[in-house]
Amino acid sequence: MPEVFLASRNRKKLEEMERILAAHLPDVRVLGLDDVGTYDEPVEDEPTFAGNALLKARAGRAATGLPSVADDSGICVDALNGMPGVLSARWSGPPKSDERNNELLLAQLADVPDERRGAYFTCSVAFVHGEGAEAEVVVDGRMDGHVIREVRGDGGFGYDVLFVADEAPGRTTAELSREEKDAISHRGRALRELGPVVARVLAG
Numbered sequence: 001m002p003e004v005f006l007a008s009r010n011r012k013k014l015e016e017m018e019r020i021l022a023a024h025l026p027d028v029r030v031l032g033l034d035d036v037g038t039y040d041e042p043v044e045d046e047p048t049f050a051g052n053a054l055l056k057a058r059a060g061r062a063a064t065g066l067p068s069v070a071d072d073s074g075i076c077v078d079a080l081n082g083m084p085g086v087l088s089a090r091w092s093g094p095p096k097s098d099e100r101n102n103e104l105l106l107a108q109l110a111d112v113p114d115e116r117r118g119a120y121f122t123c124s125v126a127f128v129h130g131e132g133a134e135a136e137v138v139v140d141g142r143m144d145g146h147v148i149r150e151v152r153g154d155g156g157f158g159y160d161v162l163f164v165a166d167e168a169p170g171r172t173t174a175e176l177s178r179e180e181k182d183a184i185s186h187r188g189r190a191l192r193e194l195g196p197v198v199a200r201v202l203a204g
């Protein structure tokens with residue numbers, strides 16, 4: 001059975017990636033970090049989501065020898081000129097903490113009125129299955145919405161507790177079912193585009 005490696009340290013993100021991709025890959029074994037030995041993961045120091053996704057997917061492939069998929073994502077807030085953006089995971093500094101990131105974002109937006117709290121989640125997902133440009137694919141996805149004033153919900157991860165999507169008004173993305181979030185999320189959109197590409201490559 002062909003195999004594909006999902007290179008992410010973030011368990012909840014990995015779960016989302018697995019369940020969205022699995023629908024496209026019925027005859028493929030999907031591996032995560034737990035299934036392969038530890039390796040030196042790259043510093044995510046590229047200025048773009050696509051650049052960081054490629055770094056992670058290339059490193060995954062180099063370490064495992066398997067075709068590898070990696071996601072780099074974040075929340076871009078209008079009133080912060082697109083920040084935290086690529087810095088979303090470490091917005092409040094080390095050690096990485098969703099809770100502190102959310103507190104900081106709320107504090108930074110405390111004086112921003114409701115009509116100016118627009119934001120979007122975005123991700124680039126890279127698939128690397130060989131050397132050179134022909135063996136690398138990057139797709140993007142986006143979910144528009146706004147940042148509310150207090151955390152709500154216990155699903156999802158990261159900034160989901162603060163984000164209400166335009167396509168699912170009234171609830172944060174942490175209050176949606178998995179299926180509801182996947183249907184509209186940046187990650188869902190990107191991986192539904194990538195799934196058939198991965199399936200085709202792995203089928204040879």
Ligand SMILES: O=P(O)(O)OP(=O)(O)OP(=O)(O)OC[C@H]1O[C@@H](n2cnc3c(O)ncnc32)[C@H](O)[C@@H]1O
Nearest residue numbers: 008009010071072073074075088089157158159160
């Ligand atoms: O790099 P890997 O190992 O995949 O895991 P990570 O959590 O560090 O992932 P990123 O570098 O891509 O950082 C993305 C951050 O953006 C936020 N984020 C991305 N997608 C999200 C989503 O669907 N819901 C909520 N927050 C999200 C969240 O804080 C993530 O930690």
Ligand SMILES: [Mg+2]
Nearest residue numbers: 009044072089
């Ligand atoms: Mg990261």
